[in-house]
Amino acid sequence: MTLCSDFQPGLLSAILDDSDHHEFDRRGLEAYRRNLEANARRALAISFPVVHQLLGETRFADACRQYLRHSPLVAGDWAEWGDSFPEWLELSGLSEQLPYLPDMARLDWFSHQLGRTEDTQLNFESLQQLSASNAGAGHLVINPALRLLVSEYPVHSIWLAHNVEGSEQQALLTQAGKKLQDRAGETVIIWRKHWRTEIRAVSSAEQVWIECQQRKVNIDQSFEDLSQREDSHSFQFESWLPDAIENHIVIGYAAPEND
Amino acid sequence: MSRTWFSDRTPVGIGLRHVHYHDALAAPADIDFFEVHSENFFARGGATLGVLEEVAGRYPVSLHGTSLGLGSVAGISPRHLDSLVQLADRISPALISDHAAFGQGVVGEQLVHAGDLLPIAFNESMLQVMTENVLQVQERLGRQILVENLSAYLEPPGSTLTETEFLTELAERSGCRLLVDINNLAVNAVNTGIENVAVSIKQWLDQIPATHVGEIHLAGCTPAQPGGLVIDDHSQKVSDTVWDGYHHAITRFGQVPTLIEWDTQLPEWQVLLNEANKARRIAEKACNALSENSFQEQPV
Incomplete structure (x- = not known):
């Protein structure tokens, strides 16, 4: 193996698999393997902090090692690696023990990605058009980075319990455990206000409303869709809108001619 | 936009990592520049x-x-290069650098990245690959880059040139400059069983034309376990051997921007400032010695 065109894929391949490769110096190869695994573990611990806590150091390191063999790094930026980790967890034995793990991983990944998305600005001028008589013909512009996760598990409660420290954590863990026993699913929205990632649980009525706006369904039609639901009374548009603007869930208004 | 340095002293900087962001911004520091890992800032927005x-x-x-992956036969990732160009446009950096290493390649039918700096052979074929890659990067960035010598944990087959011959030729063919990492020289010397590491470092430095050197890196690392390799983990203070090499480097290369690199087991901010001050004192001493020698050599 003297050509650099053979050496490079050969070394990469040897680092990525676990078998003995006698053509490479053993100590050197082991050093690169250890470094790769350490980098992978560090990267996933940053991108999936709640999963890291849920699994603990040993199981997390083992999961990272297996995932690395399954989905090697394809670009030089470790922060972009891990998008298929939630699906991989779903198929792994770990989700049999912790069935909510894949959804927690999805939430971790959304949160991680949110920290890297382009900064958005409120479009105040467009929001002034909401006072026009035909405002119902347009739709609200939802923060493009906002993600919605519908889960069979109390993901918001589990998330909160793993994002606080000290005495508060125990109470939140107990609360999350109770919801898990009760099989209480939660739907959450996760988005960024300025530089801070925000997360909160939403009712199914609010979920429908937000999804309508994301699909650019006009406000009048969104109200119509919402009214078909039994729980429509739980969504109060008048109080929701100022709060949604204040928190950058809504960042503007799109009049029909602008679509 | 970044300021450029106008100081008449050797510019000394610190590698800035996440835990020290607050320290770096809380109070002005006697630091001439900060160096960051480009990839940590490839995001399109956000706090970092x-x-x-x-x-x-x-x-x-x-x-x-x-x-x-300047030494990758598979070439440079266009997406990676786009991200670097975008970051450079946003930050207007004083320097841009990467390594004489390969990172990505095709395994099976898939392009994979090692997430690491893998060693290259020093020969004409690799020289052509690297020159082409460096030229491509410099063209996209519209500026010169620096290329750093590597700490390698195995020796690729097929080298026909020494590392210094290779890097010198690379600088001449591509117009890049060199970033000399003195701890990498020490790590390689120890790992290849060289007895007098300090002499080996000085010999290496003496083989590099001074005009090609645009930056120096200084770091320390964890000593090797018995029978193991020294890993360049940037986890310790700069060793005496590396300081000694640095003094020699300044006498050879002049007031080259110098960086204290520390990436793992990060110390208190003040420890980094102290290391930077030490670098500045050694650089000053080396420059003074250089001036005195020049003065003594003047004809009477």
């Missing part, structure tokens, strides 16, 4: 990028890449 923009408003910033 915001911090870097704030730092760049106060200090010159050097963008140091770890995964461009």
Whole structure:
């Protein structure tokens, strides 16, 4: 193996698999393997902090090692690696023990990605058009980075319990455990206000409303869709809108001619 | 936009890592520049990028890449290069650098990245690959880059040139400059069983033309376990051997921007400032010695 065109894929391949490769110096190869695994573990611990806590150091390191063999790094930026980790967890034995793990991983990944998305600005001028008589013909512009996760598990409660420290954590863990026993699913929205990632649980009525706006369904039609639901009374548009603007869930208004 | 340095002293910088963002911005430091890992700022927005923009408003910033893969036969990832160009446009860095290493290649039918700096053979064929890659990067960036010598944990087959011959030729063919990492020289010397590491470092430095050197890196690392390799983990203070090499480097290369690199087991901010001050004192001493020698050599 003297050509650099053979050496490079050969070394990469040897680092990525676990078998003995006698053509490479053993100590050197082991050093690169250890470094790769350490980098992978560090990267996933940053991108999936709640999963890291849920699994603990040993199981997390083992999961990272297996995932690395399954989905090697394809670009030089470790922060972009891990998008298929939630699906991989779903198929792994770990989700049999912790069935909510894949959804927690999805939430971790959304949160991680949110920290890297382009900064958005409120479009105040467009929001002034909401006072026009035909405002119902347009739709609200939802923060493009906002993600919605519908889960069979109390993901918001589990998330909160793993994002606080000290005495508060125990109470939140107990609360999350109770919801898990009760099989209480939660739907959450996760988005960024300025530089801070925000997360909160939403009712199914609010979920429908937000999804309508994301699909650019006009406000009048969104109200119509919402009214078909039994729980429509739980969504109060008048109080929701100022709060949604204040928190950058809504960042503007799109009049029909602008679509 | 980054300031450039106008100091008449050797510019000394610190590698800026996440845990020290607050320290770097809380109070002015006697630091000539900060160096960051480019890939940590490839995001399109968010707090981390915001911090870097704030730092760049106060200090010159050097963008140091770890995964461009300048020595990759598979070439440079266009997406990676786009991200670097975008970051450079945003930060206006004083320096941009990466390594004489490969990172990505095709395994099976899939392009994979090692997430690491893998060694290259020093021969004509690799020289052509690297020259082409460096030229491509410099053309996209519209500026010169620096290429760093590597600490390698195995020796690729097929080398026909020494490392210094290879790097010198690379600088001449591509117009890049060199980033000399003195700890990497020490690590390689120890790992290949060289007895007198200090002499080996000086010999290496003496073989590099002074005009090609644009930056120096200084770091320390964890000593090797018995029978094991020294890993360049940037986890310790700079060793005496590396300081000794640095003094020699300044006498050879002059007032070259110098960086204290510390990436793992990060110490208190003050420890880094102390290391930077030490570098400045050694550089000053080396420059004084150089002036005295020049003075003594003047004809009477």
